[in-house]
Amino acid sequence: MKIDVLTLFPEMFEGVFGASILGKAKEKGIVSLQAVNFRNYANNKHNTVDDYPYGGGGGMVLKPEPVFAAVEDLQVEPEAKPRVILMCPQGETFTQRKAEELSKESHLVLICGHYEGYDERIREHLVTDELSIGDYVLTGGEIPAMAVIDSVVRLLPGVLGNETSAVTDSYSTGLLEHPHYTRPPEFRGWSVPDILVSGHHAKIEAWRREQSLLRTLRRRPDMLEKVELTAKERKWLKEMADSARHSDV
Incomplete structure (x- = not known):
């Protein structure tokens, strides 16, 4: 280019x-x-x-x-x-x-x-x-x-060391990105979520998707209107939103 x-x-x-x-x-x-x-x-x-x-x-x-x-x-x-x-x-x-x-x-x-x-x-x-x-x-x-x-x-092929980085960034998927953790596994009493060190890749991906949805709901709920969601995800997000409203009362 x-x-x-x-x-x-x-x-x-x-x-x-x-x-x-x-x-x-x-x-x-x-x-x-x-x-x-x-x-x-x-x-x-x-x-x-x-x-x-x-x-x-x-x-x-x-x-x-x-x-x-x-x-x-x-x-x-x-x-x-x-x-x-x-x-x-x-x-x-x-x-x-x-x-x-x-x-x-x-x-x-x-x-x-x-x-x-x-x-x-x-x-x-x-x-x-x-x-x-x-x-x-x-x-x-x-x-x-x-x-x-x-x-x-940064989106051009060969620019980033990890080609999947740009694909999973916030906004690229239509959602805000999930939380990230690295070593050490415990820092000042704060631990990395157990799921991330479980080695169960399918469960890790499900957790990351859930966290992306939750973070988007809390910070940029307007973005959810443009994202393709399953019926299960929509129901879960509604429950999360209702729970947040009740806790604020």
Whole structure:
């Protein structure tokens, strides 16, 4: 996969692209990561990339020319258009499902904005997706872009040491992930659940499923509406929810 980021602050990505999982994926040749300063594509002597909004108002708006020119320069083959993603608080909320969808692409271009916003022609005629990482506003799109890139790259084959890790993560199954334990078996009087050291794999999987359901019920009950559950699981969850309500009274 090839990932290009259009930003006015490419230095922000130096550490992110060179460390941890992203750095290892880059070293292995699984992904190509590049931060491009789209100020270099400005078509004026002062290299300005923003201007006052038509109609008045506060703030500055990113001009279309440098952004279009940068994206078109990154598109090596005219027929193989990249997925062009605008990082924007007005965009679709980024989810694990979206990460899985983007991980199947061969070329992503993420655009990081600053100032008041983007010229609307960028939205209408250049980008394929608009993404937000939450209902809040940051000073720029760089941090959201880092989050999206990290989430997508870890799904690529060969990136994680254990290929099942990404599959069983929270949100990948539609549920929050079950609790994890490791050595020592007892710490400050707190013991690992007996089932996990029983060696009975079928019972362990059943326990993990139950714990995922319970954790999702307690922390993100809205997610359960979208998960395929058995009649037995639905009945058990109802009993758990009823029990929790009674204990709160």
